[in-house]
Amino acid sequence: MLTHLKLDNFKIWSSTGAMRLAPITLLLGTNSAGKSTLIQSLLLIRQTVKGDDPNLDLNLGNPDADDSVTLGQFKDLLCRHSGESEAIKTNQVGIEFKWVESGLPEEAAIFSARYRQGPGGSAELDYLRLGKDGQGFLVERRKPGIYRLQLGSEHRSVGQSPQFRPQRSFAFAPSAIASLGARGELIRGIGPALLDELGKIIYLGPVRRLAQRDYVWAGRMPASIGDDGAKAVDALIASGVALQAAIKRRKDPPAEAQLFQHAIYWLQRMGLADGLSVRGLGGSARYELLIESQGGRSNLKDVGVGVSQVLPVIVSALFAEPGHIVIIEEPESHLHPLAQSILAELFSQVSRERNVQFIVETHSEHLFRRMQTLMARGAITSQDCGLYFVEREGKHARLHTLEADESGRIRNWPDKFFGDSVGEARAQAQAVAQRMREKANG
Structure with missing residues (x-):
């Protein structure tokens, strides 16, 4: 089950912040506010890791290939109205999510990636953290085509090399695994675990x-x-x-x-x-x-x-x-x-x-x-259900968590969440009263 989603500089989203994904998650809000973009981020990673081109760090989609999403070039993916933060630079896009199989939060695995502009309008991997705490790996781009690898169980990096560039943003080539010897076996199954989870969508x-x-x-x-x-x-x-x-x-x-x-x-x-x-x-x-x-x-x-x-x-x-x-x-x-x-x-x-x-x-x-x-x-229960309202504020999307109590009552209704039903009822009553007065005076 997916338990967490966070986007940075992704299309209309400057940042979603950490978003909890529940067994049932409802995304509500106005048109063109950014709801579908939340879904597109997951489908984008799914079609990337399930693809067959090891040279694509991010498969932005081909309308002739029946891809789930087609998002153009990297420049179309990058939020144009975002400022730099401690987590990400203005020329980067960040996608992060967590998943868990056992139901235990401490067993959660993470996919956290940042991308930059690559050749020909493509996306190039800048940073990737993948796997469970202490069991996964982290790679960082040092210069074009060269990546530094650090294993989750070690404090020092293994080194940097072109072969440490993950294929399709999730797994290493067999030669890279072999070059690590016994340590390679520690991370051999990390990428396939992500592939298996996204294959459940x-x-x-x-x-x-x-x-x-x-x-x-x-x-x-x-x-x-x-x-x-x-x-x-x-x-x-x-x-x-x-x-x-x-x-x-x-x-x-x-x-x-x-x-x-x-x-x-x-x-x-x-x-x-x-x-x-x-x-x-x-x-x-x-x-x-x-x-x-x-x-x-x-x-x-x-x-x-x-x-x-x-x-x-x-x-x-x-x-x-x-x-x-x-x-x-x-x-x-x-x-x-x-x-x-x-x-x-x-x-x-x-x-x-x-x-x-x-x-x-x-x-x-x-x-x-x-x-x-x-x-x-x-x-x-309210914990079974994650409720979110998405709205557009100027050039940015904003995510509001709706707080429901055990009886389903919402503590923080957004303004005119489903339109102004009270106002409509008031206007209707006023119109009826006006017509009755007109008939009485007619």
Whole structure:
């Protein structure tokens, strides 16, 4: 689980300060305030360490390569309105996060990196600290291409060399490990541990794939659902076919069928459908996903767009395995208020029962209010839920931690957090009174 995030000089963020990431973290705020940038920083490191180019210190993204984020050149990444601090220089970008597997804070590992402008608009690693205290390593750029290495368990540096430049900002070449002898074995697993943690991220963006009339299914459960949810229906088809086969043979449904069954449950809770079914087309590899409602069945393409947009959200939550991290932007897209509020119950239940972390960027008051209700009911605690409001102050983004008590009440509401609902009610009452006076005098 990710437990901490800090950005310096990163796009609109001069500095976020240390941000606690909880089992459920909600990012709220105005448009273009910097919420998505918080998510982009994690996706940026993920696509860097999962890449295949050892010469890229930071993979800023290629729109033709299906990268999760495309951020241009280093100059586009650098905050233009930031001053130098003790932690970072004005020409550097800093990204830091911590994660823990055991749940014990003292077992937390850290990724803390600083980058500078490199050749051809690229980003060049300036500093990297990676791993647990006393077990990781630290590298610093001394001059172009030369890095000094210090092992976490030692007070003096090993030395400096071109081979101590970490590949893709996380791991050393085999030759560098070999040159360290027995000490190399101490850090061999540090980079792969980061790769494993970032590999647990399931990301679902705000623009999701629209429904199709039918789908070509490869006959197996997909390995992922895609950043736009393109494979979410494939996952449902795989699960639905497994369920139908078990029913036909009069056997207990296999574990693979649970995704389909649980998706139906949440659609029912949201008032969006009574059921789902899968239908093959003429013995081919093409399948329909049918929405059952009020005794009838309709093709997914023929029902409201809200159903096709929320299905990837439901599937991403149910698809996640224990220890996974689900990052979702605007899960409430095209949903009515009741369905939006039920999303809070989906996230809290899956997080609690299956140890799945959620980082959710949302504008939904209904989702947020239901999360408060769940705190009041004791279904989750204030420590389980990190609540943040992001706003723009001039050229900078500001992060406000919302302080919730055990009943879900917020102690420090920002001004007009969800608009001025009290003011709207007052204006409505005044307008009604004015019209009544006009009728009485008319």
